[in-house]
Amino acid sequence: xxxxxxxxxxxxxxxxxxxxxxxxxxxxxxxxxxxxxxxxxxxxxxxxxxxxxxxxxxxxxxxxxxxxxxxxxxxxxxxxxxxxxxxxxxxxxxxxxxxxxxxxxxxxxxxxxxxxxxxxxxxxxxxxxxxxxxxxxxxxxxxxxxxxxxxxxxxxxxxxxxxxxxxxxxxxxxxxxxxxxxxxxxxxxxxxxxxxxxxxxxxxxxxxxxxxxxxxxxxxxxxxxxxxxxxxxxxxxxxxxxxxxxxxxxxxxxxxxxxxxxxxxxxxxxxxxxxxxxxxxxxxxxxxxxxxxxxxxxxxxxxxxxx
Numbered sequence: 001x002x003x004x005x006x007x008x009x010x011x012x013x014x015x016x017x018x019x020x021x022x023x024x025x026x027x028x029x030x031x032x033x034x035x036x037x038x039x040x041x042x043x044x045x046x047x048x049x050x051x052x053x054x055x056x057x058x059x060x061x062x063x064x065x066x067x068x069x070x071x072x073x074x075x076x077x078x079x080x081x082x083x084x085x086x087x088x089x090x091x092x093x094x095x096x097x098x099x100x101x102x103x104x105x106x107x108x109x110x111x112x113x114x115x116x117x118x119x120x121x122x123x124x125x126x127x128x129x130x131x132x133x134x135x136x137x138x139x140x141x142x143x144x145x146x147x148x149x150x151x152x153x154x155x156x157x158x159x160x161x162x163x164x165x166x167x168x169x170x171x172x173x174x175x176x177x178x179x180x181x182x183x184x185x186x187x188x189x190x191x192x193x194x195x196x197x198x199x200x201x202x203x204x205x206x207x208x209x210x211x212x213x214x215x216x217x218x219x220x221x222x223x224x225x226x227x228x229x230x231x232x233x234x235x236x237x238x239x240x241x242x243x244x245x246x247x248x249x250x251x252x253x254x255x256x257x258x259x260x261x262x263x264x265x266x267x268x269x270x271x272x273x274x275x276x277x278x279x280x281x282x283x284x285x286x287x288x289x290x291x292x293x294x295x296x297x298x299x300x301x302x303x304x305x306x307x
Contacts, residue, residue, distance in 0.1 A: 027258070069114070091145060094142060156217070181240070
């Protein structure tokens with residue numbers, strides 16, 4: 001597939017949008033549709049087995065009203081692929097994730113593509129975080145691969161200041177807007193999952209010229225606590241919460257899969273949209289959904305916040 005041009009000319013510029021609606025979760029939606037048990041490769045496994053399903057999820061989020069497609073590259077890291085003997089597919093899988101998102105965007109006729117840069121060490125594991133200078137090199141490699149396709153780079157689910165610093169530092173090697181998304185403690189949204197105050201990430205915004213700061217993959221109740229700390233920043237702020245009951249200890253061990261996490265039954269589209277409306281009232285300019293938040297939730301957000 002030929003390298004496409006950026007969609008900057010056919011999409012409204014991010015800075016001029018009054019509200020940007022993100023898509024919902026990719027990994028859990030892909031697992032739901034594939035009806036296969038999760039592996040350590042998570043969403044990357046579905047892309048290997050059924051890339052058309054990835055395209056279909058992107059398409060459905062755009063149809064629901066999303067302005068942004070987030071590439072299915074969150075789990076595509078060399079360390080993870082090494083464990084499954086497929087590190088040689090690293091470059092190919094990043095390009096494929098980008099191409100699938102771009103194809104869905106072009107089919108829809110408008111929108112942006114965000115290149116997902118997930119945690120190198122695994123989600124919610126600040127205990128495994130390596131020095132920022134070391135991980136920055138890994139993120140820089142991903143940024144260079146994705147840059148020809150994406151409109152912005154989204155550093156997602158960063159659970160500590162050092163982890164966030166490594167990601168945004170690495171993303172600086174290409175000339176793309178960088179959005180930083182951090183995950184906060186399930187029971188105290190004023191703190192990162194590392195225990196550090198959420199406000200400790202604020203100096204990174206200026207230091208690395210971040211275009212947006214978001215809270216992601218945390219309970220919406222924790223996001224409620226976090227949002228007042230993010231207002232009045234030099235960049236746009238926002239949130240996209242998850243629909244897990246909690247991130248339990250069974251998941252915080254090596255080799256665990258999302259099979260040990262439980263989906264909430266009390267977070268339907270209406271309830272989730274109530275939370276999101278509150279974030280917008282507090283100044284959020286970017287909202288969407290993370291794990292277990294699907295197209296139906298995004299459709300309700302679009303109905304309330306955009307129509």
